[in-house]
Amino acid sequence: MDKKKAVGRRSVLFNHPPVIIGAGSVAGEKEGQGAFGKYYDMVESDPLFGAQTWEEAESKMQQLAAQVALRKAGLEPKEVRYLVAGDLLGQLIATSFGIMNFNIPMFGVYGACSTMGESLVIGSMLVDGGYGDYVMALTSSHFASAEKQFRYPLAYGNQRPYSATWTVTGSGAVVLASSEARWKRKEVGYVEVRGATTGIITDYGIKDSMNMGACMAPAAADCILNNFKDMGVGPDYYDRIITGDLGTIGQKILVDMMQGYGYDIEKQHFDCGTEIYYNEEQDTNAGGSGCGCSAITLCGFILQKMRKNQWKRVLFVPTGALLSTVSFNEGNSIPGIAHGVMLEAVAGTQTEKEL
Amino acid sequence: MDKKKAVGRRSVLFNHPPVIIGAGSVAGEKEGQGAFGKYYDMVESDPLFGAQTWEEAESKMQQLAAQVALRKAGLEPKEVRYLVAGDLLGQLIATSFGIMNFNIPMFGVYGACSTMGESLVIGSMLVDGGYGDYVMALTSSHFASAEKQFRYPLAYGNQRPYSATWTVTGSGAVVLASSEARWKRKEVGYVEVRGATTGIITDYGIKDSMNMGACMAPAAADCILNNFKDMGVGPDYYDRIITGDLGTIGQKILVDMMQGYGYDIEKQHFDCGTEIYYNEEQDTNAGGSGCGCSAITLCGFILQKMRKNQWKRVLFVPTGALLSTVSFNEGNSIPGIAHGVMLEAVAGTQTEKEL
Numbered sequence: 001m002d003k004k005k006a007v008g009r010r011s012v013l014f015n016h017p018p019v020i021i022g023a024g025s026v027a028g029e030k031e032g033q034g035a036f037g038k039y040y041d042m043v044e045s046d047p048l049f050g051a052q053t054w055e056e057a058e059s060k061m062q063q064l065a066a067q068v069a070l071r072k073a074g075l076e077p078k079e080v081r082y083l084v085a086g087d088l089l090g091q092l093i094a095t096s097f098g099i100m101n102f103n104i105p106m107f108g109v110y111g112a113c114s115t116m117g118e119s120l121v122i123g124s125m126l127v128d129g130g131y132g133d134y135v136m137a138l139t140s141s142h143f144a145s146a147e148k149q150f151r152y153p154l155a156y157g158n159q160r161p162y163s164a165t166w167t168v169t170g171s172g173a174v175v176l177a178s179s180e181a182r183w184k185r186k187e188v189g190y191v192e193v194r195g196a197t198t199g200i201i202t203d204y205g206i207k208d209s210m211n212m213g214a215c216m217a218p219a220a221a222d223c224i225l226n227n228f229k230d231m232g233v234g235p236d237y238y239d240r241i242i243t244g245d246l247g248t249i250g251q252k253i254l255v256d257m258m259q260g261y262g263y264d265i266e267k268q269h270f271d272c273g274t275e276i277y278y279n280e281e282q283d284t285n286a287g288g289s290g291c292g293c294s295a296i297t298l299c300g301f302i303l304q305k306m307r308k309n310q311w312k313r314v315l316f317v318p319t320g321a322l323l324s325t326v327s328f329n330e331g332n333s334i335p336g337i338a339h340g341v342m343l344e345a346v347a348g349t350q351t352e353k354e355l
Numbered sequence: 356m357d358k359k360k361a362v363g364r365r366s367v368l369f370n371h372p373p374v375i376i377g378a379g380s381v382a383g384e385k386e387g388q389g390a391f392g393k394y395y396d397m398v399e400s401d402p403l404f405g406a407q408t409w410e411e412a413e414s415k416m417q418q419l420a421a422q423v424a425l426r427k428a429g430l431e432p433k434e435v436r437y438l439v440a441g442d443l444l445g446q447l448i449a450t451s452f453g454i455m456n457f458n459i460p461m462f463g464v465y466g467a468c469s470t471m472g473e474s475l476v477i478g479s480m481l482v483d484g485g486y487g488d489y490v491m492a493l494t495s496s497h498f499a500s501a502e503k504q505f506r507y508p509l510a511y512g513n514q515r516p517y518s519a520t521w522t523v524t525g526s527g528a529v530v531l532a533s534s535e536a537r538w539k540r541k542e543v544g545y546v547e548v549r550g551a552t553t554g555i556i557t558d559y560g561i562k563d564s565m566n567m568g569a570c571m572a573p574a575a576a577d578c579i580l581n582n583f584k585d586m587g588v589g590p591d592y593y594d595r596i597i598t599g600d601l602g603t604i605g606q607k608i609l610v611d612m613m614q615g616y617g618y619d620i621e622k623q624h625f626d627c628g629t630e631i632y633y634n635e636e637q638d639t640n641a642g643g644s645g646c647g648c649s650a651i652t653l654c655g656f657i658l659q660k661m662r663k664n665q666w667k668r669v670l671f672v673p674t675g676a677l678l679s680t681v682s683f684n685e686g687n688s689i690p691g692i693a694h695g696v697m698l699e700a701v702a703g704t705q706t707e708k709e710l
Contacts, residue, residue, distance in 0.1 A: 091679035337463075
């Protein structure tokens with residue numbers, strides 16, 4: 001084993017950091033009206049995306065996001081060696097039906113809303129490990145398919161407590177390339193995946209499915225803490241530490257927990273869930289959630305900020321609450337998991353050009 | 356990219372083939388009475404495994420299988436760098452709750468009944484890629500939790516057509532080690548993972564959830580065909596080509612399809628699903644299925660045969676039918692996927708010793 005790759009107990013640093021050469025973000029109308037609306041590649045006003053069911057709508061979104069990412073990367077589907085993808089639905093049906101026609105060798109993954117992190121970590125390992133020049137990481141969530149799967153029928157119109165989050169309708173796709181692969185875009189700023197910290201399942205016994213932030217915050221804290229320890233750094237090493245979808249409640253818990261561990265991350269911390277909507281005006285209570293939340297924020301807003309060199313180092317930490325109606329109805333708690341991805345911007349000569 | 360690793364369109368050959376240093380198989384009573392009963396590490400007569408719910412029972416099985424594999428590998432959980440694991444249940448709850456207490460950094464995967472293949476492929480890539488000395492691949496299925504999730508309540512006692520398979524109650528765990536890792540067992544025969552062929556999603560439009568073999572056979576044929584092409588070999592290269600859980604119907608379709616592609620695999624082909632039960636006596640119709648089917652057959656029977664050098668080269672092809680009640684009830688077909696793992700036995704000096 002190349003000892004340099006494994007760092008500490010939970011992290012890796014890549015010998016040949018994979019480069020993000022294309023990213024696609026597709027969002028619903030409500031997301032388009034949110035804080036990052038102008039950063040998404042596509043905003044679709046039809047919540048069904050022209051399909052007959054919510055699940056098919058989500059599949060369509062994945063298809064669109066993948067197509068945008070491939071176009072930006074200048075690749076045909078057959079040039080992509082592996083697809084690492086998943087979603088929130090049982091048996092990952094949004095993914096299976098969404099990406100079938102690309103005929104890309106496929107690894108289905110599930111990490112609840114941390115899936116963008118999990119797929120980026122595995123995808124980067126496959127690229128840096130030498131198994132493929134191009135690998136795609138892809139995920140999605142859809143408000144309506146998620147409510148159907150996890151909560152109440154939409155028509156029931158149930159009330160939502162202030163701690164509840166709103167599942168983001170969106171899909172994000174990232175094409176990772178090996179540093180040695182043919183890649184023509186070095187004139188513009190680009191983003192590398194430098195390393196990763198893999199999550200463990202963390203369970204503080206929270207049983208409130210309307211307060212997912214509280215379920216996930218301990219997993220985020222554990223992941224960030226272990227990244228600091230393994231890398232021998234503190235919050236100042238990063239320009240931003242970006243969690244997936246803790247929302248306003250989970251964000252507070254995370255900052256408090258990190259304080260307890262001796263780290264003040266308030267200056268660097270940014271939560272996609274808290275920021276993706278205008279919560280008061282859009283009636284989204286504690287914020288956004290779902291795999292799509294961190295995925296479209298990464299593929300839209302975050303990568304643009306990094307490519308313009310406004311942020312150089314970002315620790316991207318998608319967070320997942322392992323909620324299932326079956327285990328939940330049987331009285332179980334909702335454990336969490338979070339995966340950390342160390343992103344670093346490399347300045348180009350034409351920093352203003354669009355990727 | 357180390358060009359030697361990527362072979363053809365869909366396969367890899369490992370530079371430093373990971374070694375299987377421990378395997379654990381836990382089975383239910385019906386499986387214990389089947390053809391490979393004496394090969395399992397544990398057969399439990401209580402279908403609830405001492406738990407209160409079917410889902411918890413499945414979690415317990417995963418825990419037991421992991422413990423057996425760790426014991427045989429001579430490792431503590433904290434020495435395992437990654438766990439690549441999943442199951443059939445929505446949001447992988449059998450896995451989340453089963454392995455939580457091991458505190459191993461975790462990648463959740465879903466490939467329906469092909470999950471043992473997917474987890475072995477990703478796990479081997481992580482070991483060969485240099486990200487960890489020890490990685491565990493783990494999966495399970497449980498007859499009762501699967502029937503509850505996918506079909507009818509057990510108490511309803513519905514009739515089963517001849518094409519239906521019986522979901523195996525069982526869990527299999529494999530510990531993979533890098534060839535350079537501390538490893539004390541070279542005196543006995545051992546099994547290496549030499550390479551892999553990753554599956555694509557294959558859909559021939561089959562909509563019969565009581566004939567999963569037909570849904571999966573095209574995926575198996577595609578995977579085996581691509582392995583042959585990429586490696587430049589034919590069926591004779593392998594002592595056995597072992598599919599996951601096609602059952603008697605799917606097996607026939609696979610052999611026919613391969614014949615159509617110009618390959619006669621009948622001599623080498625062996626299907627875990629067809630063989631795991633005494634189908635007539637045990638009333639299991641077309642055979643066994645579920646993630647546990649190929650997992651316990653690998654961890655019990657197949658690895659023993661290989662370690663005793665009765666089979667040297669095995670292409671292990673777990674097969675998955677991406678069935679979801681949601682997509683199924685919406686009128687969709689059941690696509691399939693299959694992942695191929697190239698196993699090779701290395702003879703030891705004490706071939707009779709138990710691993």
